Amino acid sequence: LSELGSESAKIKAMGIMDKLSTDKTVKVLNILEKNIQDGSKLSTLLNHNNDTEDEERLWRDLIMERVTKSADACLTAINIMTSPNMPKAVYIEDVIERVIQYTKFHLQNTLYPQYDPVYRVDPHGGGVLSSKAKRAKCSTHKQRVIVMLYNKVCDIVSSLSELLEIQLLTDTTILQISSMGITPFFVENVSELQLCAIKLVTAVSNS
Numbered sequence: 001l002s003e004l005g006s007e008s009a010k011i012k013a014m015g016i017m018d019k020l021s022t023d024k025t026v027k028v029l030n031i032l033e034k035n036i037q038d039g040s041k042l043s044t045l046l047n048h049n050n051d052t053e054d055e056e057r058l059w060r061d062l063i064m065e066r067v068t069k070s071a072d073a074c075l076t077a078i079n080i081m082t083s084p085n086m087p088k089a090v091y092i093e094d095v096i097e098r099v100i101q102y103t104k105f106h107l108q109n110t111l112y113p114q115y116d117p118v119y120r121v122d123p124h125g126g127g128v129l130s131s132k133a134k135r136a137k138c139s140t141h142k143q144r145v146i147v148m149l150y151n152k153v154c155d156i157v158s159s160l161s162e163l164l165e166i167q168l169l170t171d172t173t174i175l176q177i178s179s180m181g182i183t184p185f186f187v188e189n190v191s192e193l194q195l196c197a198i199k200l201v202t203a204v205s206n207s
Contacts, residue, residue: 001072008079017083039070040102161203
């Protein structure tokens, strides 16, 4: 899927995606939707009190692998849809909604807690940590896999703004995209995402 994501970006840049058979492209999008769904509601911030540190790390690695795979599926789907001169059949509502659902969930539950300590919850069940405790626990070091996911999600948000310029979306979808575009401005340490969100909010207001 990672390879498919980068290859679809190349084909999009070359402007030849519309040369592919529409039936096959739609089939690919439906398969991609299943892959997006697989990681769209997986929480990466697990804390198993009964597990050893090694077991928890292995479990988290497995979850992150599935979440990253779903991000690649999102990127591939959105690259197909935002390619020039694509037929109407590729703008499948369920796939678009799944991409938005995935992006919103992982911004809120995976990326914001990693980048902004205010979004973190005490893993020992004590609710949200105090601002002081959060700052004390905040580490500037990010796992490579989190940085990679962050970059992929930035690309997805940016591509969604392209999609808005091409395709008319339902009011419900527009509302979801709007909230996704506004939230990053209340989060610290996500300047790249905020730039993508500006594009997204501008596209929403123009649609």
